[in-house]
Amino acid sequence: MITTKVVSLNKMINMSNQREFDIIVWGASGFTGRLVAEYLFNNYGVDQTIKWAMGGRSQTKLEKVRAEVADNSVPLVIADSQDEESLNAMTQRTKVVCTTVGPYAKYGSKLVHSCISNQTDYCDLAGEVQWMRRMIDHHHEAASLNGTKIVHTCGFDSIPSDMGVYFVQKEAKARTGQPAKEIKMRVRAMKGEMSGGTYASLNNVMKEASNDKSIYKILLNPYGLNPEGEQSGPDKRDLQSVVYDKTSKSWIFPFVMAGINTKVVRRSNALMGYPYGEEFRYEEAMMSGKGLSGRIKGLTAAAALGVMMLAKPGSLIKKGVDMVLPKPGEGPNKTKREAGFYNLKFFAELENGRKAVGVVTGDMDPGYGSTSKMLAESALCLAKDNLPKIGGMLTPSVAMGDALLKRLEENAGLSFSINF
Ligand SMILES: NC(=O)c1ccc[n+]([C@@H]2O[C@H](COP(=O)([O-])OP(=O)(O)OC[C@H]3O[C@@H](n4cnc5c(N)ncnc54)[C@H](OP(=O)(O)O)[C@@H]3O)[C@@H](O)[C@H]2O)c1
Known part of the structure; x- marks a missing residue:
């Protein structure tokens, strides 16, 4: 049994080394995909250190976007999310598929299957917990056995949180010999807007949950992305109200991404065998x-968030929200992306009663400027770096660890620091 696994892993390594491309950016005609393509073109060129292509379902749209963000030297690859043959033809040509085709619950499942079947590594921007749970249940075992890395949440959700905790725990262990027992992440400041694609994905989660009540159980379980049999622990549900927080000496209110990020951090801990401790709280x-x-x-922001998340589909309030928010393909312009930023604080409680504060910052708006750089660097990391030889439905820190940390700091405009 063990021999079979080793043989198939070696075969995979040989196969993926011979691929025509390192990366295909699939969804390059969409709002975020075009930013990823633009970033790769401006920073890495074509056929120099990496071989990459732009992918999508429409040749005409791709040609138009390519003319705007790159040039004719970037090859185009056509594949439709519902056409398995076209997906297999695409995943067989590349080492990594970097996908921004979302909502992922609608368009992503067949691609994940195709990547695992063809031993092609994968990264995305999914924040759809119910879909990620389905993908884990269906594919984790097969991907671990054949060594394919499937990495969701490679954007603002959840790289700053997942890699922020990874960084703080690494520093805590180096300084004190022990990981922090608890980390409270507080968004100190953030400036940015939402795209139509993200709003469509949020809507799809709420729609799926209202049709299938079991999805609420997954969304509400703090350990909803953990391996089976490991879905309980000391953490409770994410904050639901506005309260005064002694740790940050500030009023705090719910963070819209917490329901995704905290589950990703807990999955990382579980997949790595609990290096943060089984009783770690986040x-x-x-x-x-x-x-x-x-x-x-805090009260005003929480009320606005409540209206956006909880307004019933078809209601007048929901129609009003839909009118104000962007449509798929729309999002913040360059000026707004460049004026954006974020500053996240990680208040860590260490074993011996000591405290530390980690800080993660990003130099552009979280959702698009910074996200497109994080996703592109994740794809590059999967394609080019020397990573642990493991497969499965992984998280960014588990799949890419220190190699990704280095890329984020050197290339993607993130900073990681800590004070003891
Ligand atoms: N985690 C984060 O921080 C973060 C940040 C930004 C975005 N996101 C997520 O990323 C996803 C994309 O967002 P976006 O704003 O870029 O969306 P978008 O502008 O609507 O782009 C969607 C892309 O999917 C393509 N597509 C749609 N149906 C397809 C199909 N059947 N086959 C192949 N391609 C298809 C579209 O192609 P056409 O052009 O041909 O229609 C387009 O390229 C969303 O799920 C969003 O939630 C996450």
Whole structure:
């Protein structure tokens, strides 16, 4: 049995070394995909250190976007999410598929299957917990056996959280010999907007959950992405209200990404065999400042979030929200992306009663400017770096660890620091 696994892994390594491309950016005609393609073209060129192509379902749209963000030297690859033959033809040509074709629950399942069948590594921007759970249940075993890395959440959700905790724990162990017992991530400041594709993905999660109540159980379980049999622990549900937080000395309110990020961090801990400890606690929230103004700001932001997330499909409120928010293909322009940023604080409680504060910053808007750089660097990391020889439905820190940390700091405009 063990011999079979080793043989198939070696075969895979040989196979993937001979591929025509290192990376295909699939979804390059969409809002985020074109940013990824633009980033690769501007920073890595074509056929120099990496061989890459732009992918999508429409030749005409791809040609148009290619003319805007790159040039004719970038090859185009056509594949439709519902056409398995076209997906297999695509995944057989490349070492890595980097996909921004979402909502992933609608368009992503066959691609994941095709990547594993053809031993092609994969990264995406999925934040759809119910879909990731399905993919884990269906594919983790096969991907671990044949050594294919499938890595969801390679954007703002959840790289800064997952890699932030990875970084803080690494530093804590180096300094004290022990991991932190608890980390509270607080969004200190953030500036950015949503795209139509992300709003469509959020809507799809809520729609699926209202049709299938078992999805709520997954969304509400803090350990909803953990391996089977390991879905309980000391953490409770994410923050649901506006409260004063002594740790950050600020009012805090719910963070829209917490439901994804915290589960990814817990899955990382579980997949690595609990290097943060089995009793490790992790939570996330947004800071709104001190005093009455901090409280009012928190209440207002929480109310707006509640309306966006909980308005019933078909209701007048929902129609109003749909009118205000962008449509698929739309999102913040270059000026807004460049004016954006984020600053996340990681308050860590160490074993011996000592404390440390980690900080992760990003130099562009979280959702698109920074996300497209994080996704592109993840794809490059999977294609080019010397990574642990493991496969499965992995998280960014488990699949790419230190190699990704280095790329994020050197190339993607993120910084990681810590004070003890
Ligand atoms: N995690 C994060 O931080 C983060 C940040 C940004 C975005 N996202 C996620 O990324 C995804 C994309 O967002 P976006 O704003 O870029 O969306 P978008 O502009 O709507 O782009 C979607 C892409 O999917 C393609 N597509 C749709 N149906 C397809 C099919 N049947 N076969 C092949 N391709 C198909 C579209 O191609 P056409 O052009 O031909 O229609 C387009 O290229 C969403 O799921 C969003 O939630 C996550």
